[in-house]
Structure formats: C-alpha cells, structure tokens
Amino acid sequence: MNVTVLVEYLNSTIRVSVPIILVAIGVCYSERGGVYAMGSEGYMLISAFVSVVTMIYTNNHFISVLAGILSGMLVAGIFSYFTVILGADQVICGLGINFVMLGLTSSLQRLLWGVTGIPRIPVMNAVEIPVLSKIPLIGSMLFNQPIPIYLTYLLIPLVWWIMFRSTWGLQLRAVGENPSCADTLGISVRKTRILGIITGGAFCGLSGAVLSLSQVQTFTENISGGRGWFGLIAATFGGWNPLGATGAGLIFGAAESLQLRLQIMSKINISSYVILMIPYLVALLFILFIGKSRRHPAAMGKFYKKY
Amino acid sequence: MKSDKNIKTKKSMIDILLDLSPVIGACIGILIGACFVSLWGIHPGTFFVELLKGAFGDRLAIGSTLNSAVPLLIAGAGTAIAFKAGANNIGQEGQLFVGGLAAATVALLIPNLPKGIGIPLILILSFLFGMAFAGIAIFFRLFKGVNELLITLLLNYIGTLLVSAMVNGPFKSTTNVSFPQTDTFGGQFLLTNWPTMGYMHTGIFVAVAIIIITGYYLWFTPAGLRLRTAGLSPLASETAGNNPTKIFIIAMFISGGLCGIAGSVEVIGRSDCLRQGFGTNIGFESLAVALLGGTNPFGVLPAGLFFGALKAGMQTMQRSLGIPSALLDLIKGSIMISIMVGNAVKVFIKTNNQKRQMKKSHELAASKEKEASCQ
Numbered sequence: 245m246n247v248t249v250l251v252e253y254l255n256s257t258i259r260v261s262v263p264i265i266l267v268a269i270g271v272c273y274s275e276r277g278g279v280y281a282m283g284s285e286g287y288m289l290i291s292a293f294v295s296v297v298t299m300i301y302t303n304n305h306f307i308s309v310l311a312g313i314l315s316g317m318l319v320a321g322i323f324s325y326f327t328v329i330l331g332a333d334q335v336i337c338g339l340g341i342n343f344v345m346l347g348l349t350s351s352l353q354r355l356l357w358g359v360t361g362i363p364r365i366p367v368m369n370a371v372e373i374p375v376l377s378k379i380p381l382i383g384s385m386l387f388n389q390p391i392p393i394y395l396t397y398l399l400i401p402l403v404w405w406i407m408f409r410s411t412w413g414l415q416l417r418a419v420g421e422n423p424s425c426a427d428t429l430g431i432s433v434r435k436t437r438i439l440g441i442i443t444g445g446a447f448c449g450l451s452g453a454v455l456s457l458s459q460v461q462t463f464t465e466n467i468s469g470g471r472g473w474f475g476l477i478a479a480t481f482g483g484w485n486p487l488g489a490t491g492a493g494l495i496f497g498a499a500e501s502l503q504l505r506l507q508i509m510s511k512i513n514i515s516s517y518v519i520l521m522i523p524y525l526v527a528l529l530f531i532l533f534i535g536k537s538r539r540h541p542a543a544m545g546k547f548y549k550k551y
Numbered sequence: 552m553k554s555d556k557n558i559k560t561k562k563s564m565i566d567i568l569l570d571l572s573p574v575i576g577a578c579i580g581i582l583i584g585a586c587f588v589s590l591w592g593i594h595p596g597t598f599f600v601e602l603l604k605g606a607f608g609d610r611l612a613i614g615s616t617l618n619s620a621v622p623l624l625i626a627g628a629g630t631a632i633a634f635k636a637g638a639n640n641i642g643q644e645g646q647l648f649v650g651g652l653a654a655a656t657v658a659l660l661i662p663n664l665p666k667g668i669g670i671p672l673i674l675i676l677s678f679l680f681g682m683a684f685a686g687i688a689i690f691f692r693l694f695k696g697v698n699e700l701l702i703t704l705l706l707n708y709i710g711t712l713l714v715s716a717m718v719n720g721p722f723k724s725t726t727n728v729s730f731p732q733t734d735t736f737g738g739q740f741l742l743t744n745w746p747t748m749g750y751m752h753t754g755i756f757v758a759v760a761i762i763i764i765t766g767y768y769l770w771f772t773p774a775g776l777r778l779r780t781a782g783l784s785p786l787a788s789e790t791a792g793n794n795p796t797k798i799f800i801i802a803m804f805i806s807g808g809l810c811g812i813a814g815s816v817e818v819i820g821r822s823d824c825l826r827q828g829f830g831t832n833i834g835f836e837s838l839a840v841a842l843l844g845g846t847n848p849f850g851v852l853p854a855g856l857f858f859g860a861l862k863a864g865m866q867t868m869q870r871s872l873g874i875p876s877a878l879l880d881l882i883k884g885s886i887m888i889s890i891m892v893g894n895a896v897k898v899f900i901k902t903n904n905q906k907r908q909m910k911k912s913h914e915l916a917a918s919k920e921k922e923a924s925c926q
Contacts, residue, residue: 339884347879350877515716518716520712531691
C-alpha cells in the first residue's frame with residue numbers, strides 16, 4: 245500500500261516538474277544572454293492555446309506540439325524586437341507580454357467556444373520502455389511516460405552541451421556578461437541575444453504544449469497558473485545552468501505534487517489554502533538556504549546600444 | 552544663430568510629442584481593445600459609447616469609477632515611489648491582501664473601539680502589515696542578493712492564499728456560509744458612503760491626500776531628491792554621500808505600506824467584511840497605473856482615474872454586451888508595452904539628436920580651424 249502511494253507520488257512529481265524544467269531551461273537561455281525572461285508565462289499560455297486549437301483541427305500530436313513551439317518563438321521574437329532592438333524596459337515589457345497573452349487566449353477561447361469551454365482532446369498515451377520500466381520504484385516514474393517527457397530527458401544534456409561546450413553558447417554567455425567586450429571581438433550582440441530569447445521561447449512553447457496536450461488535455465483560462473514564474477525561480481537558483489535548473493525544477497515539482505496529494509487526502513486537518521501555499525514556501529526556503537551567492541549574468545537587464 | 556533657433560523649436564515639438572507617450576500608450580491600448588471587440592460583431596463605435604456610458608454615464612457610474620480608482624491611486628502612488636528609487640516592487644497584490652487582513656484583524660479582534668480610533672488604527676496597522684511584507688523582499692535582497700522581483704512575485708501568491716486561509720479558517724463568518732468571508736465589521740470601522748452616488752466612499756479623499764503627500768515628499772523635500780537620485784544613478788548618489796541601500800529600504804517600506812493601505816481602504820470602503828479574493832488584479836493594475844503616470848504621484852492621479860473609468864466601463868459592458876473581462880488584461884498589457892516602447896524610442900531619438908549636434912559642433916569647429924589656418 246505504502247509503496248504504491250510512493251510510486252504514484254514519484255510519477256506525478258515527474259509529470260508536474262517537466263513543464264517547470266522546460267521553462268527553466270528556456271529562461272536560462274534568455275537570461276544568460278542578459279535579457280530578463282519575465283514573459284515566460286505568456287509564451288506558455290499562447291503555446292498551450294495554439295497547440296490545443298491545432299490538436300482539435302488536425303488531430304495530430306506532432307503537428308500541434310510543433311505549432312505550440314512556433315507560437316512561443318513568435319511571441320519571443322516580438323519581445324526581443326521591443327527589448328533588444330528598441331531597448332524597452334525588459335521587466336515591464338515581459339509583464340506586459342504576460343497580460344496580453346492572458347487576455348488574448350482567454351478572450352479567443354470565449355470567442356471560439358463560448359461559455360462551454362474547449363472540448364477535451366484525446367489522451368497522449370504513455371509509452372512504456374520495455375526493460376527499464378520494470379526497475380522497482382523509479383522504473384515507471386522515469387520510463388512509463390508520454391513521448392514529450394522522453395524528449396525532455398534527451399534535451400537536458402544537449403542543452404547543457406550547447407550552452408557550455410559550443411561556440412554559440414560561449415558567445416551567448418559572453419554577451420550576457422560583457423556585451424561591449426563581445427562586440428569588440430566581432431560578435432553581434434543583438435543577433436546573439438535575439439537568438440537566445442527565441443530559443444528560450446521555443447522551450448517555453450514546448451512546455452506549454454506538454455502542459456495542455458499531455459496533462460490538462462484541454463485549454464482553461466490561465467492554464468499556466470504561475471508555472472512560468474516557477475521556471476524563472478528555478479533558473480535563478482540553478483545558477484542559470486540547465487542542469488542546476490533541472491534540479492531546482494524537480495524540487496518545485498515535488499512540492500507541487502505533494503500539495504496535490506495532500507489535498508486529495510481528507511484525513512489531514514490543515515486548511516487547503518495553507519497546503520496550496522506549500523510550493524511557494526518551499527521556493528522561499530530554498531532561496532533562504534541554497535540560493536546564497538548566486539551571481540546573475542553581469543549585463544542582465546541592461547540594454548546594449550551600439551555606437 | 553537662426554538655424555540654432557530652428558533646431559530648438561523643432562526639438563521641443565518632438566519632445567512634447569514624446570512626453571505624451573503615456574497618453575499615446577493608453578490610446579493604443581484602448582484602440583486594441585476596440586479592434587478586438589469587433590470580433591464579437593460589435594461596432595468599435597458602440598464600444599466607445601458603452602465604455603463612456605459605463606464610466607461617466609450617470610451619478611452611479613461616476614461613483615463606481617471613483618470607487619474603482621481608489622485602491623489604484625493609493626497603490627499606484629506607492630509603486631511610483633519604489634520605481635523612482637529604482638526598487639522593482641511588483642508585489643502590490645500580496646501587500647494589498649495583507650493590508651486587507653490588517654483591517655479584519657482590528658475590526659474583529661477589538662470590536663469595541665470608538666470610530667475616531669478604529670479607522671486610523673486600521674490604516675496604521677495595514678501600513679505596518681504591508682511594510683512587513685515588503686520587508687521580506689528587502690531581507691532577501693540585502694542578505695541573499697536575490698532580486699526583489701522574484702521574491703515579491705512569490706509573496707503575491709502567499710499573500711493571496713494567506714487571506715483565503717484566514718477567511719476559511721480563524722476569521723470564518725458564523726452567519727454567512729455561502730461565500731468565504733468574515734463576519735460583518737462594526738459600523739464604526741467602515742468608511743462613510745453615499746448610496747445615491749453609486750456607493751462612493753470617503754476613500755477617494757484618503758487617496759487624494761496620499762497622492763499629495765507622496766508627491767510633495769518626492770518633489771519638494773530633500774529626502775525626495777535623494778530618493779530620486781538613487782533611482783537615476785546609484786553611483787552618483789553614493790558619491791554625493793548618500794547610502795543607496797538605505798534609500799532602497801525606505802522606498803520599499805513606503806511602497807509596501809501604501810499598498811497595504813490600499814487594501815484596507817478597499818475592504819472598509821467597498822464592503823463591510825473581508826472577502827476571499829477581494830483585490831485580485833488590483834496589484835498589477837496599480838503597476839500599470841504607476842507606469843501610465845510616469846512613475847510620478849501627480850501623474851498617478853489622472854492615470855488612476857483613467858484606469859478606474861476603464862474598469863467601471865468594462866464591468867458595465869460585460870453585463871450589457873457580454874464581453875469577457877479578460878479583455879481588460881489585454882488592454883492593460885498593451886498599455887504597459889506601448890508605454891515602455893514609447894520611452895525607449897524617446898531615449899533613442901534623444902541620443903540621436905545629441906549625436907547629430909555633436910557632429911555639427913565638430914564640423915563647425917573644423918571649419919573655423921580651416922578658416923583660421925587660411926588667414
């Protein structure tokens with residue numbers, strides 16, 4: 245009995261944390277280049293909406309995930325035009341993007357489907373990997389999941405490699421630390437930053453698509469519900485390193501799924517609103533004990549103007 | 552000399568246009584809303600007429616406009632102070648909610664206070680509660696080096712849930728069980744309101760007073776000058792012998808406290824008890840108000856009234872035309888983005904002008920040198 249509860253808990257931890265981890269990786273890319281990624285929530289929302297709508301019309305998971313990623317990239321591109329080329333305030337612009345996307349998706353949903361809401365879409369089936377899924381305890385947690393989660397496993401090392409071992413990753417980090425130095429060396433600050441933001445948008449888009457297609461299976465108003473912010477915090481406390489961000493994302497996922505478990509259990513005599521607070525309190529405690537001396541990229545939030 | 556004069560008048564024209572960038576931003580936001588409404592098959596003209604009717608149509612509409620504006624004005628003034636000092640306080644919502652909680656704490660725990668003491672005590676305690684919430688962000692910024700943006704964002708959720716937990720737990724009403732709320736406060740804790748004016752309450756005078764005080768503090772006192780300097784250039788402020796850290800702390804505290812007052816005024820003005828989710832969206836709306844007012848308390852006054860009118864108008868429209876309230880989010884976001892882009896373009900044009908002038912003066916100097924060498 246206890247083991248099945250534990251297995252179920254671990255399963256839901258992975259499911260809950262994958263969207264947070266994907267957003268956190270996206271945020272790493274944007275912020276390593278020196279641009280605040282406050283719009284991550286907005287990218288998730290638009291991508292969740294677009295992927296669900298595509299799913300309803302095409303009934304093809306692959307195309308709808310792709311559409312979601314592209315929509316995230318498109319919005320990130322618009323954001324990068326405002327902040328990197330025109331030099332608008334990154335924090336406020338990002339918040340503005342969130343609100344525009346929240347309003348846009350909610351009103352489009354009302355416009356297209358009225359008060360009844362979007363119909364549910366078919367389940368994204370879990371794919372079992374033959375031998376590995378038989379490992380006790382963690383087997384089904386890691387190897388009996390929908391395809392996008394396997395994709396995430398593959399992406400994490402790849403993303404780390406790109407950021408720390410490839411030329412472009414070095415350029416991105418240089419641009420975030422000291423843009424004028426990078427510029428002197430012939431790196432285009434604007435191009436690198438825009439590419440970083442759009443890559444971040446792609447990851448947030450994938451996260452939104454995973455959330456709506458494989459977990460909620462429909463689009464509801466404000467579907468991301470703060471996961472974008474959690475991604476932002478996970479990236480910060482992972483030290484803007486995809487591996488660290490993954491670890492932080494897992495912790496937030498564990499807190500979130502603990503909250504969901506505790507709510508189902510009726511025996512516990514705690515106000516459900518206090519239980520809802522758990523993930524946020526965990527984040528605060530996390531910052532209090534681990535998040536010490538995390539230095540952000542030196543040029544973060546600063547507009548680089550070429551003279 | 553003549554050409555110099557021409558350049559000056561031309562520049563001032565552009566400057567005036569660019570200084571109006573918040574107004575232009577607001578117009579763009581409303582226009583986007585109007586375009587969007589046409590998707591529902593409603594003529595954009597009808598949108599404007601209904602919006603105006605809902606905001607200023609009759610005495611009831613004006614009252615609801617002013618009531619919507621009150622918390623936005625108070626919290627907007629607080630936000631403006633934080634932003635002027637370079638402190639990124641985006642935790643208005645959490646601070647607002649704990650401010651409301653302070654009102655309930657006073658009214659429910661000490662129900663026998665006379666009127667003259669009750670309301671001031673509520674205002675003071677809500678200021679302290681808001682300050683305490685901002686204090687958490689200050690602590691993390693100073694001792695952990697974590698940006699206050701993240702902490703205040705987290706505290707938004709915690710503050711909202713704290714109020715929900717209280718109105719469902721210790722403060723739960725014994726008489727009304729249909730909606731999570733507290734018991735009705737005693738009459739001496741509530742602000743006077745006028746039913747014939749759409750239940751307009753005296754909070755609007757509190758709001759105007761706060762705006763005048765904060766505006767005076769920011770623009771006419773030495774402390775305000777120091778605060779603005781720290782926001783413009785921390786390095787210059789430090790060189791001048793000020794302590795930017797201290798100014799950051801003061802600005803965050805004032806800002807959090809004012810947001811707390813906004814919450815308590817909303818609770819004791821609009822309703823007679825603390826309700827779950829009473830101030831949802833007010834936090835980020837007041838952020839938009841502060842930006843629309845050019846992060847200046849005196850600018851917050853028209854900006855807050857504009858937003859209050861927008862809110863009241865949208866509410867009526869939701870009822871009469873069936874437009875979802877999510878449209879307000881869209882308008883809010885568009886206003887925020889367009890103001891920021893407008894500011895950026897302003898800086899861009901200014902630096903370009905400076906560059907041109909520098910080039911011109913260089914050319915002038917070069918030609919003069921040439922003339923001198925010829926002679």
